[in-house]
Amino acid sequence: MKAPPTRKKRKIPRSATPAMWKMASGLLWVLAFLQFGSYFNQDVVLGERYKEMGLLWRIFHLHMLSFVTRMKYYGAWSLTDGACTLSGIGYKGLDPKTGKPNWDRLINIRPMGVEFAQNSHAYLGNWNMNTNHWLRNYMYLRVTPKGKKPGFRASMATFVTSAFWHGFYPGYYLTFVLASFIQNVAKNSRRLLRPFFLTPNGKPLPRKRYYDLATWLITQLTFSFCTAPFILPSIHDSLLVWSRVYFYCPVGVALCSLFLASPGKAWLTKKAKAHAGAKPQLGRSDSTESLRGTTLGVPSEPGREFDEMVDEIMVEVKKRRGSRAGPEGVELRRRVEATLQEKTGGVGKEL
Template sequence: MDAIFIPVASMVGASLDQVKLISCLLISYPLGSLFIRIPSSQPGLKHIFNLTVTLVYLLPVLNMYSALLQLLGSVIGTYMIAANVRGPRMPWIVFVFLMGHLLVNHIIRAIYHPGYDFGITAPQMVLTMKLSTFAWNVWDGRRPVADLDKWQSEKRVTKYPSLLEFLGFSFYFPGFLVGPYLEYSTYMSLIDESIYKSTGAHQNITSTKSGRNVPDGRKRVAYRKMAFGLAWLGVFVVLGGSYNFAVALQPWFATRSLLYRIAYFHICGVVERSKYYALWILTEGAGDMSGLGFTGYSPTGQSLWQGATNVNVLMIEFAPNFKVLLDSWNTKTNVWLRECVYKRVTPKGKKPGFRSSMTTFVTSAVWHGIAGGYYLTFLLGGFMSSISRLSRANIRPLLLPPPGAPPSKLKRAYDIAGIIITVICMDYIAAPFMLLSVRNSLAAWRALDWYGLWIIFGGLAFFYAGFPSDGGRDGEEAIAFASSSACWCYAINWHSVSDTRRCGD
């Protein structure tokens, strides 16, 4: 099918793999509309539909024949392990099996296929989250309910799926290529349409004009997301060649004033991120079209479709601090790291500590790949996380007005400064993740006069050289930064001049 996509790639100036990927996401919209029309009384047909569409994407469109065999191996391997290993080590066996396979492919890709735009590691990263979560959900289904927290109770699997059900879940087409992943219980609620049984005030508004149980408003939301996704894609296609983090490596860049370089670099950051906004918003809309994203009704009775949301653009580009930024990007990966790593390595009855945080950091790093730039981003982002937390804990309370009083000028100035510092540090910390090599990353930082290091380590010196602070690093914030690194997960999988990812607070 390359003959169909090559002229399009030449016309828009994009790579063949990029055109194929976007085409798959767009085709998922009408296919999602077909999927949701399959009656809930025919669950097997729904599973087969998912499997068939994904196979079409992988084989005739993306030509990923050997990759399919590997992905299928991960799926069948997980299915067999989770079914036959009954003890508490089962989820960890699945986890090591999946992460080990992923790491091997990261290494092979980095050594032998560094120039490919889209390869096995992109869908494999999504599948690793999905299958390892399934293993934990199965284990939770074998444990007493009293031992589970709210998320574990809601997602637990008490009835082991048939092979067809599991294949349909694993190859659910709207989110297979770039995510977001979904839990097995969520998938099955989509299949039997129990996902539409709202508990809100308007729970009786669940019958559409067609007589099905799918709430109205799905297409409105999905097509709006498609329009936003295509708009962001247009930003990247038009500006991506000129505005990218690699500009810091060009001789002319260092000759401009520092303020100009910081402003220009931030524009590059917005353009870099636009590709990820496009990918995730498009796949969110495709998920909504298939019926996945329903989350209830507003007070006015309008249906809400936020269940597939994976990114909040405004809260990233205007984040008042890194904590908000982290919570707004790649939220599903955040959930995976928190629920399937951070909490699971913490002994029962104990508070998460250093071991939990470091295990999560290592997991996030291995999940991403082996490029040195990733680890520069993780390291510097960890320091930035600490600075932000210390600032919120020690400076912000001094500026808060009395209850009922309007914010003071100092508080408004603090908020504005928080946004500015967050966004320029986000660009600085993200650059190594896009440039990949340590040499290019350090060269880019040097071209920016190391401003990010001055801000971060100057802040550390300020707090630890005498300013009263609560010290330490909160465990939940540690996991937040580790999960934030996931926002750059496709840097190694869909990499042109440079790629973006979000940094953490």
């Protein structure tokens, strides 16, 4: 694959054009925030007029308050991403599919990924991405016992840590603790319901479009409710706004949690397995259900990451040894894998 033209002794391609595009998108988000912020803000949902609106209008205003608040973050992070791109530190190498330069090394937000997310995994995975990477690597995975999959306790510990990192406003803890319950319910509900909208070989049925629409709407309205205390960090204001929409999110989460703890879960699981027949091997799509690259710090292609690490080690070894011969890349990989298998009891084979 031929690299794009660069100046003499320049190690990365020219970055002015992609940086300007990111700057333009950031400025558009900032302008949108300034425009809509006067219509959807804290004063509206805390005012007396808000109580006189119908329930659907109140939910709509709460959602728009969350959306407009996100606009300023979209703007700020897009501008900083553009600055990183312009300086060159945002260069991630060539895209293996298109062969074009990839400038997403330090990207922190994917606005469309958040706004069109159909589940909590996609919503959270596209928001504050670099912080999510750190939380997954140093909290979510570390508090999980060896040999077990992360569960509710790992999610709760991660969200509480995130709340503590943000500060000591009580609203932060309301948001992140509720989010841990939401993520647990969403993950289990998706496993139980999604198979009914797929064929046994994993292909979407015609009715899956309604499932996608419903999950998108539920995801957006759920997180609009959940993040309200983050915008209104005091306990009084947060509970006041929640009460004005009748606590629809905690009520829904509680009902779903009760169902998941009841015999109904086993019954629905049996129905889902009967519908699917043999367990299908589902492929990943480019929709909002699956995220590109890493999700909360885990690489999508660990084998390729390992090969790149071996190549870097080889370069460093040759520099240190000078002209002395050393093992080639394939041989070095074989030796490393053999060592990993001895120390981890075969886990290294997965690489």
